[in-house]
Amino acid sequence: MSTSTALLTDHYELTMLSSALRDGTAHRPCTFEVFTRRLPDGRRYGVTGGTGRVLDAIENFTFGEAELAQLAEHRVVDEETLAWLRDYRFQGQIDGYPEGELFFPGSPLLTVRGTFAEAVVLETLVLSILNHDSAIAAAGARMVSAANGRRIIEMGSRRTHEESAVASARAAYLAGFTATSNLEAGRRYGIPTTGTAAHAFTLLHDSERSAFESQIAALGTGTTLLVDTYDITRGIELAVEVAGPELGAVRIDSGDVGVLARQAREQLDALGAKNTRIVVSGDLDEYAIAALRAEPVDGYGVGTSLVTGSGAPTAEMVYKLVEVEGRPVAKRSSHKESRGGRKAAVRRYKDTGTAVEEVIFQTAPGASEPVLGPHDRFLQIPLMRDGKRVADLPTLEDDRQRLRHALVTLPWEGLKLSHGEPAIPTTFHTA
Numbered sequence: 043m044s045t046s047t048a049l050l051t052d053h054y055e056l057t058m059l060s061s062a063l064r065d066g067t068a069h070r071p072c073t074f075e076v077f078t079r080r081l082p083d084g085r086r087y088g089v090t091g092g093t094g095r096v097l098d099a100i101e102n103f104t105f106g107e108a109e110l111a112q113l114a115e116h117r118v119v120d121e122e123t124l125a126w127l128r129d130y131r132f133q134g135q136i137d138g139y140p141e142g143e144l145f146f147p148g149s150p151l152l153t154v155r156g157t158f159a160e161a162v163v164l165e166t167l168v169l170s171i172l173n174h175d176s177a178i179a180a181a182g183a184r185m186v187s188a189a190n191g192r193r194i195i196e197m198g199s200r201r202t203h204e205e206s207a208v209a210s211a212r213a214a215y216l217a218g219f220t221a222t223s224n225l226e227a228g229r230r231y232g233i234p235t236t237g238t239a240a241h242a243f244t245l246l247h248d249s250e251r252s253a254f255e256s257q258i259a260a261l262g263t264g265t266t267l268l269v270d271t272y273d274i275t276r277g278i279e280l281a282v283e284v285a286g287p288e289l290g291a292v293r294i295d296s297g298d299v300g301v302l303a304r305q306a307r308e309q310l311d312a313l314g315a316k317n318t319r320i321v322v323s324g325d326l327d328e329y330a331i332a333a334l335r336a337e338p339v340d341g342y343g344v345g346t347s348l349v350t351g352s353g354a355p356t357a358e359m360v361y362k363l364v365e366v367e368g369r370p371v372a373k374r375s376s377h378k379e380s381r382g383g384r385k386a387a388v389r390r391y392k393d394t395g396t397a398v399e400e401v402i403f404q405t406a407p408g409a410s411e412p413v414l415g416p417h418d419r420f421l422q423i424p425l426m427r428d429g430k431r432v433a434d435l436p437t438l439e440d441d442r443q444r445l446r447h448a449l450v451t452l453p454w455e456g457l458k459l460s461h462g463e464p465a466i467p468t469t470f471h472t473a
Contacts, residue, residue, distance in 0.1 A: 050099070052166040053118060059159055060123040068126075068159035073365035073384045076138075076152035076172060078145070082180075082354035086456045086465040088145040089183050089445060091213045092175025093138060094438070096152070097431050099167055100132050132160055136426040137386075140436050141179075142216055142445035143421060144452070146400050148468045150385045150422065151359065158366075165361040173359050174206065175213045177351035181328070182217025183445060184352070185344060187457055188332040193341035195236060196222040197323065198349035210349040216441055220341075231438060238266040238293055250277060254284040264290035266321060269306075270297065278306055282313045291319035291340070299324065300337045307338035327352050328459055368406070381470065383409075389466075391417040397451045403471035412471045 062068035081088055105113075105127040113119050119127070134156025145151055152168065154161050186194060196214035199207035211227030221234040228235040239257055247253035254267055263285045269277030269292045281292055292310070294302050299322040310318050322334065323343030331342055347353075362380045363371060370382030383404040390399040393416075400421075401412045424432045436444070449457065456465025 050103075050167045050170065051163050055163050055165055056113070056119050056123065058162055059126075060119045062158055062162075063122055063126060064120075069157045070367050072156065072158045072161055072363055072367075074154045074161050074165070074361055075150050075364050075385065076154075076168060076359050076361050077148055077150055078357060078359045080147050080358065081464055082177075082351075082356075082358060084459075084461045085180060085354060086458065086462055087180070087183075087452065088149075088176060088357055089179040089217065090139040090141055090143045090145055090151055090172075090176055091179030091216055092171040092209070093141045093152070093425065094435075094441075095175065095209065095212070096168055096171050097136075097425060097435075099171060100136075100164065100426070101431065103130070103132060103164065103167060105130055126159070130160070130163070131429060132156065132164065132426075133429040134160055134426070135424075135428070137422045138425050139421055140423050140441060140444060141438075142436075142441035142443075142448065144397075144445075144448045144465075145176075146464045146466060146468045148381075148402055148470070149400060150387055150402065152425075153384060153386075153422065154361075155384070158363075162363075169359055169361050171209075173356045175209055176357035176359070177355055178210045178213035178348065179217045179445075180357065181348055181352035181354065182214045182219055183449065184328040184459065185326075185331055185342075185348065186218035187449060188328045188335070188459065189342055190335055192339065193220045193321075194218070194331075195220055195321075195341065195343045196224070196345075196348055197237070197343045198345035198347075199224045201346040202349040206349065212438070214344075214348055216438065216445060218442065218446060219344075239268055241268065241271045241295075244268065244271040251280050251284060254281055258285050263288045266291040266293050266319075268293045268295060270294050270302070274302060274306070275309065278309050279313070282310070282315050282318075287314040287316075287318070289315055289318045291321050293321045293323060293343070295322075295324045295343075299339075300334050303334070303337045303339050332459060365406075370404075370406070387421045388412055388414065388418050389421055390415060391419075391451065393417065395451055396453055397448075397466050398453075399466055400468045401471050402468060410471075 136154050138152035196211050196219045207224055208227045211222035211224040212231050215233045221236040223237040227233050244253040267281045269281055303320050306320050319340035321341040322339050326344050327347035364382050365384050372382035373380045383406050385402050386405050388401045391397050452465045
C-alpha cells in the first residue's frame, strides 16, 4: 500500500488547481492561514494539536503512479494537471503555533506560503489533522485539569477509527494524559502504554479467583485487577487474598463509581492494602472527573468522551487565502468574514505571569508591530523552509510541558468547565 498522503485532498481543491493552471494564476505567490472564528460552545481556550503530524503528512504528500492512475481513470483532472501533480513537492514556507500552545478566535495557527497551486492542494490535509488533534487535545486538557494531578489514561481506541485512535492517543498525551492503551501509539510516538484485563478475562475462567491468580502469575502483584465483574465487595476481598496487601490497583468500571470508590477504599484499608490504588473508568468525561475530585480515586481511564472531543469533535478551523502577490485579500460573506494579509500574534502577560490578551497584527512591509511588554512573547515559530522541516523543532515532551505551563498562565476563570467567554480576549493591532 502506498505511504503517500496525496489523495488526502479534496476534489474541489484539484478543480481549483486545474482551472488555475489553465488560466495562468496557479503560480502566483500566495499566503493561506489557518484560524478559527469561534471556539466550540462552552470552551474557553483551544489547544494546538497535530502540527507535527501535519509536517509529516506534507513531507509524504506526493503523487505516485497509483494516485495519478486513480485521478486519470475517474477524469478528476486533465492531462496538464496530472503532469504537474507528478512532480509535486511542497517548496514553500510554513510558520505556526507550536503544539501545546493555546489559541483563541482569530489566532493565526498556521501560515502557509507558496504558489497558489502548491498551497491550495494542502487544505484538506492540513485541516483534517489540525481540526481532529486540536479538538482531542482541548478535551484532554480539560480532563487533565479536572483530574487535578491524578493519573489519567487514554483508552478509547475501540470507540473511533483505527487511525484516529492512534492520533487521539498522541493528542491525549500532549494534553497531559499519563499513558495510553494503544500500542501503535506507543510504537510510533514513544508514548507510555498500560492496560489491564477486561471482564471477558474474568468470565473466561471458572471462577473470579482463578482469573485473578492467572493475572497475578503472569504480571505480578503490581498489576491492576478488575473487581466489579460480579460482586465488587467479594471481588476486592478475593483480589487481596490472591495478590496480598501489595496489590498494585483495583479497577472499577461500572455503577456509581464515587460511592463504590469510597467503599473500596475503606475495604482495602481494612484488609491492609493501604497502598493499593483505585482506578475508575466507564463513560467518564471532564465533568464526571471533576465530580469525583473529593473521592478516594487515584486514577481515571477515559475512552469515548476523549476520542470524540467530549462533545466538540472539531476545532472549527478554516484554511483561508489572505494574500496574493503581497496584496491582502479577504472574504466578506456575512458571518464568515476574514481579515486580509499575512498575520502573526503576540500574547501579553501581567508581571505575575497571567495572560491578559492575544494581539494579532499584519506582517506586510511597512506594517507596524505591537510594542512588546517585558513579559510578552511572539507565538508563531518557523516550521518549514523551502519545503524542508526546520531543524530542532520542539519534541512531543517539550510540547507537553508548554501546554502545562500555558494552562497555569490562564486567569482562574479560564479553567472553568462552565460556559463563558474565551479565557483571554483577542484584539487586532491596526496602528
